[in-house]
Amino acid sequence: MDNQRSRDSFPAVTTHILAEHKDEVWNIQWSHCGRYLASASRDKTAIPETGPNTRVCVPEKILRDHPYPVTCLAWSFDDSILLAGSENTIKMWNPKTGRCLHALDACTETITSLVWLVDGSGFLSASLDRKIILWGADGIQREVWGTAVMRITDLAVTPDSSRLVAVGVRHLPPSENNSAGGTPPTGAATQAYTVGHGDVENRLIIYNLATKEQETSIRLEGELTTVNISQDSRYALIHHAPDEVQLWDLDLAQMVHRFTGLHQGKHVIRSSFGGADGEFVVSGSEDGKVYVWNRDTAALLAALPGHGEGRSVNAAVWNPKDERMFASCSDDGTIRIWEIPSL
Secondary structure (H helix, E strand, O other), X not given: OOHHHHHHHOOOEEEEEEXXXXXXEEEEEEOOOOOEEEEEEOOOOEEEEEOHHHOOOEEOOOEOOOOOOOOEEEEOOOOOOEEEEEOOEEEEEEOOOOEEEEEEEOOOOOXXXXXXXXXXOEEEEEXXXXXEEEEXXXXXXXXXXXXXXXXXXXXXXXXXXXXXXXXXXXEOOOHHHOOOOOOOOOXXXXXXXXXXXXXXXXXXXXXXXXXXXXXXXEEEOOEEXXXXXXXXOOEEEEEEEOOEEEEEEOOOOEEEEEEOOOOOOOOOOEEEEEOHHHOEEEEOOOXXXXXXXXXXXXXXXXXXXXXXXXXXXXXXXXXXOOOOEEEEEEOOOOEEEEEOOOO
């Protein structure tokens, strides 16, 4: 793809700034219909908002009463339930009424990821206590996937339901004795699981979702923080600290590209595919910019300012129903909606 044509065809203009949160915004997720955008914040709230396709962005409800900052979110496939993870608690919300349907406590450490099964029958949670738990859509715990070999920092299910992809860290002896006995921080915007704590190995693990068996386990250098999967279920974006996003071919279990230019050292940064046929990769960065690359060539197309220098952009997520729009969130407490410039 011609790079100049790419630059002209991705969202590069902020059309809306959402400022309902009172503190850093750590995560955002579009609803599957593309009409709503949910956000998770250090201020202990989650807010589902009507998206800008109505030309007005309005908070539907402010979901309060989380015990700690909200770190992860997941919409059910019919968008009737919004999951919010706060430390070791999962809350199931009706986003329209603002009513909490269930509060689930089954983990002893921070919940790092929530993901719905494609058939809508339930969802998976992952946490730093090495548990992957299957929950029913009714909030009842169905199954624990044994004990994982690593502290899971993120996971994702492929859209075709064939695989589960997880990233995380395993502490190796004698690192447990070298951790100085302290409890690492657990905020979503901080890498709390490896830095400065002895010998560790960082792994990308691909599971067969039906059998729950490992297909591939790959040891990598550097912290692996988040994972996002392409709509064709073939590729995964893996955030690799410091300062890199990697594109992996899940069928071949091989890295295809490295996307560089962004800054990631201590924060958890999220990225996504976007545009027609997933032709772009978009990511946040600790330097306050949003980075956009061509997926096929790894060429950096833009570093978009707006959130403010030094205010980490923690996530950039493309609208699943509008290839001309994505959203970003930041430590500056705001969410920005980006669209293609009007002619």
